[in-house]
Amino acid sequence: MSGTTLYGNFHNYYKFNAVEERLRCITEGSQCLRCIAQEHMGASEPFTMLDLGCNEGDVSLAMIAIMRELLRSQRQAPLDPSNSIVAEPVIRASGIDLDGELISRAVNKNTRPEELSFEVVDLTNELAFRTYVQSFLGSC
Numbered sequence: 725m726s727g728t729t730l731y732g733n734f735h736n737y738y739k740f741n742a743v744e745e746r747l748r749c750i751t752e753g754s755q756c757l758r759c760i761a762q763e764h765m766g767a768s769e770p771f772t773m774l775d776l777g778c779n780e781g782d783v784s785l786a787m788i789a790i791m792r793e794l795l796r797s798q799r800q801a802p803l804d805p806s807n808s809i810v811a812e813p814v815i816r817a818s819g820i821d822l823d824g825e826l827i828s829r830a831v832n833k834n835t836r837p838e839e840l841s842f843e844v845v846d847l848t849n850e851l852a853f854r855t856y857v858q859s860f861l862g863s864c
């Protein structure tokens with residue numbers, strides 16, 4: 725796969741397309757993301773995210789940080805004021821890309837391995853994609 729960008733698998737993509745720019749359309753106003761965070765309020769399971777075509781994972785990492793803040797902002801103060809500890813939001817995220825070199829870079833840059841994993845998967849391969857989704861959701 726190296727040396728070709730047939731599938732949009734650009735290397736060093738975020739050197740030319742700043743993450744902030746990539747995210748601007750979904751973070752501006754961020755009403756949509758706020759609603760998603762609101763809907764998750766009170767849920768006992770982790771907040772889960774899939775990044776399909778994650779390239780080197782920069783956007784996946786940035787999205788985790790954005791959603792953590794939004795989830796935090798949605799949490800109510802504890803009913804008992806003496807119990808001031810509010811649990812941190814639990815996030816499970818995963819990024820896939822068909823380019824092994826990009827995934828290898830994503831793994832090396834991953835500063836949140838406890839929340840985020842990366843895998844080489846071609847999402848047009850129905851069986852591989854289904855197996856990956858089932859395994860990811862099963863581990864959450």
Ligand SMILES: C[S@@+](CC[C@H](N)C(=O)[O-])C[C@H]1O[C@@H](n2cnc3c(N)ncnc32)[C@H](O)[C@@H]1O
Pocket residue numbers: 731732733734737746776777778779780783820821822823826845846847848
């Ligand atoms: C233009 S980049 C966008 C990266 C990132 N989603 C973003 O918005 O910044 C598209 C990515 O999708 C990946 N991709 C294309 N076809 C794919 C497929 N069938 N399965 C998995 N990843 C794919 C490419 O390798 C590339 O990294």
